[in-house]
Amino acid sequence: MTRGKDERRSRAVPSSRWGRLYHLGRATGDLALGIGWNGLRELSSGEEGQGRIELSPAHARRITERLGRMRGAVMKMGQLMSMDGTDILAPEVAEIMGALRHEADPMPLSQLDSVLRRELGKGWLKRFREFDFTPIAAASIGQVHRAVAADGRELAMKIQFPGVRESIDSDLDNLGFVFRHGGIMPRGLRIENLLDEARQQLHREADYEAEADALEAYGRALGDDPEIVLPGVHRDLSTPRVLAMDYVHGTPIDQLADRGGEAAALRDHAASLLSRLALRELFEFRLVQTDPNFSNFLYDAGQGRVVLLDFGATHSVRPELVEIYRRLGRAARDRDRDSLEACARELGYLEPEASAEQVGSLLELLEMTSEPLRHPGAYDFGASDLFERVYHRGRTMFFSDRFAGTPASDTLFLHRKFMGIFMLCRRLQARVDLQGLIDPYLTAAPGAAAPGTTAPG
Template structure:
């Protein structure tokens, strides 16, 4: 066994009022850091063509991220999504600090860690291991990861769930809905309740590690012997609803490739591999890992391969919805506006009787977003301002309240994956031939 001093963490707050208090404090830190002028600028930007940029001092940013990191759970998931490409909303300094949310939740106290291990493996849990590192190698929104070696020599990563996180999901979603309504974050005319319910279901799936183990094994079968991607094996004898035992994988978070230690060819190849995977997930597998957190991809420079982690957010997509997205993609690439409209009606982006000018606004936005799919040869994400253009036009449309319908809630997580893949290519400043790649699947 490794030394038992372990990390000094804080217990996860589990009561709804307690979590609402922490969330309110985090929101207060954010608002205080932005200041009155910043809040006014943000309000004005909702009706402007120019997005406001949030400027926070390093101290305010750390207070905000530290509080979310202490809460863990669904609230931290929100913060992670905000941090994925924060450079477009936050200043560079603020975005850099917020990026810590991707893999630096505060660990649980030793007493809680031992409580989980005893509850899942029994009081003699330590007899199963030749070596167990009490200091976690990673801590995220739902659990933390420990390195261990079994008595029979297997080198494992054990993902151990924070106590109380599963029970706090419903209260977190309710609190986020409350704050969203209070701050006027919901677009006019759109009922966000179905989307929050879908988020609630998704987070409950993510908190069931036995279900994640099944999803991981299914995904390994679909990937097969891929030369660029690696899926860890599950060790069922040590996997429970609260602990997931997997092969230990070497590597660094994929966004580290944006640094000076890696070559352009490595960045391009990594982005190409994960973009192709995104297309395969939807159009070939009908099974999508919907959490594009950069920390879920580990790059091993020695082999050039990417290890895929965290399959709690894996979601099947119905063949009918897959075909609707295929029709939309094909029509968009071909410039077939009527085909695009029919696909948008089928998905729920527009209503059958929506005014033509409103429909045209949606079609224009989709054609803009599909620019990498229509670009001949390699699309250079490093020089593209596509994100800003889509963000500016999409936000104006989102808040306009002119549409009579909304897509099925499960599309929310598909959008999350598409956006995450785009953000990663942008972060890596990669060049990807998406047009050629799409021909295989669309």
């Protein structure tokens, strides 16, 4: 449940480390109070069959507001937690937590003016014919304003919250402290490796010049695809903390789920487009937009195309990693357990000393997760309980001795992307022929793109 523009309150972004730790502590306390002792014990026990997490709407609202006020790295983690927990959280709670996917509280006009003065100069407003001071979106790193440049260009201006870049390291240090001492991470997990990768990624996301470079590189890799639209970058109005792009039209893609049966074909089409694109990113482009936030995708129903909005979390992928995933997908599709285990070890899912029970548990989870790859024809995500089965099995492993490795850091954001597409297909209750989409890539020779495509140079 997101607030309308007229209901949103602007709040200054807390900037000191201790101030941000205070808000994080309050959010953690609200979570503990909302779930209760028994809930925390059950959550960390990993017992299969555990039902919904009971969290009252009042507590969920307080947690959401606290994370939304902080912005930055902590809110980004909250967005990931709230991606699509509609079958884990109670429906009214999932709706409130889902607000993190779409918007944070906007910054006050004084902070907005301060940022734009610093980035575009004291007379920044003269560079625009129109500038809407009410943001059309506010998320974890910045907020977006609609504007018309002095020469008539219709723009979306992405403006970074003050202090967010400087707070990334302290936010992650604070999160690391909570993870290590809060009893919410499994024994043996090397949390430092995960936090270091998150640190590098968030610093990239906070560099808007790097995002502009990634957007243009992605556009070159994509080429002329009439079903995928990217906004153009306007360098004359962009800086490391301000990104000027074309204003593009479309409906937030997850809203297609609310349009009933008459939109079934649109949902299938949108989900199939993004599934195909995710495979192209890995196997053809070797350049992956890894942020699965639903608000990063719009659907232009009139033109039957998907609009991509955010390229801050764009990763290049090592060619040798692409080949491991090609072999992994082939092994999962064919139920080749020996090859599946070999790939899992290469990716760091299994430590060399992993027990037979640990190996068996992981291979069962990988085979379960890859169920759509073995399904002939369209896989019906709306009728499937795969998400629930994977969630409960994964949580059991995560909080038990059956968790037997820390994945290689450069695989984490690939997992994030593919899980995000999985959850979007589920949210849309779409039917997608994943086997048909991936088979050409799995049968391609090492180092080659799928038939009919061209591998990047």
